[in-house]
Amino acid sequence: MKKYDTIFLDRDGTLNPDPGYINDLSQFDFYEFAFEGLQLLSDNGHRFCIITNQSGISRGIVDVDKLSEIHDYILNSFHKNKLDLLGIYYCPDHPDKASNNRKPGSGMFLEASQDHNIETSKCLMIGDALSDIQAGVNLGMDTMLLLSGKGLQTSEKLGTLRPTFIAEDLLDGAKLLLEQPSS
Ligand SMILES: [Mg+2]
Numbered sequence: 001m002k003k004y005d006t007i008f009l010d011r012d013g014t015l016n017p018d019p020g021y022i023n024d025l026s027q028f029d030f031y032e033f034a035f036e037g038l039q040l041l042s043d044n045g046h047r048f049c050i051i052t053n054q055s056g057i058s059r060g061i062v063d064v065d066k067l068s069e070i071h072d073y074i075l076n077s078f079h080k081n082k083l084d085l086l087g088i089y090y091c092p093d094h095p096d097k098a099s100n101n102r103k104p105g106s107g108m109f110l111e112a113s114q115d116h117n118i119e120t121s122k123c124l125m126i127g128d129a130l131s132d133i134q135a136g137v138n139l140g141m142d143t144m145l146l147l148s149g150k151g152l153q154t155s156e157k158l159g160t161l162r163p164t165f166i167a168e169d170l171l172d173g174a175k176l177l178l179e180q181p182s183s
Contacts, residue, residue, distance in 0.1 A: 001044050002180045004142070005119045006086065008109065010127030011052035013149015014170060015074070018128075021056040025069050031148065035081050037171035040178060047084035049116070050074065051108045053131065057092035064092075086116045104134035124164075126173060130154050133163050144173050 012018035015034050022028050038048070056062030071088045078085035089108040091101040101107030113120050125136030128149035136143035145151055145163040148170070155166065167173030 001178050002142075002182055003044070004046060004124045005122040006112075006116070006124075007041060007046050007048050008112075008123055008125045008136070008141070009048055009050050010103075010125075010129065010132045011050055011074075011088075011090075013128035013151065014126060014132075014146055015050070018149045021059070021061045022070065023056060023062040023066050025066070025073055028070050028073065030077065031170065033169060033171040035077075035083075037169070037174035038078075038083050039081065040171075040174040042083050044178070047086060048078070049086040049112050049118070050088040051103065051112070051125075051135075052088065052090045053103050054090045054092055055094050055102075057090075058094040058097075086118075087112060103129075103131040104138060106135065106139055109135065109139055124177075126170070128154060130157060130161070133158070133161055137161065144177075146170060146173055 009015060016028055016030050054062060054067060057064060074088060075085060089112055091108055093099055093102040099107060109120055112118060121140040124142045124144060125132055126144045128146045128151035133143045133145055142164040144165040144167060145154060147155060147168050165176055167176050
């Protein structure tokens, strides 16, 4: 398996079903296969970092305290499963007034890289949206498009973007990575 410095993960549609603007912990559920996939990657020495756009904050749909509760739950769940999660970075920006922090911008990735000494060009970005793939490509990362979440729609509007990998979901993607020759 190819070894990455860090595997960046999108949140909604990647780790959990995406009903749109999750604003309460009761609406949040990991995909049942998520931890099996993460475990495979972790067993091969990978650490993780979650990078998520949460425009629901600036839209007034998602409350910051509720978001913190959800992210505490995610952090605890990774910890319980002995997975090395460096952090969860989120961007509250509205798409109409987005800073460089909102994916496909590089802001959150660069902040995480500074915080944790990450070499971004040696990383993998996994997500279900065009902005995930574009962000990874912009930073010279390998990219993986998942067809979970809105990935199927994304796969139809890739244009000239070519994700390094395309997989059904996070577990399928982890298995696909295991098959790759190390380099
Ligand atoms: Mg997503």
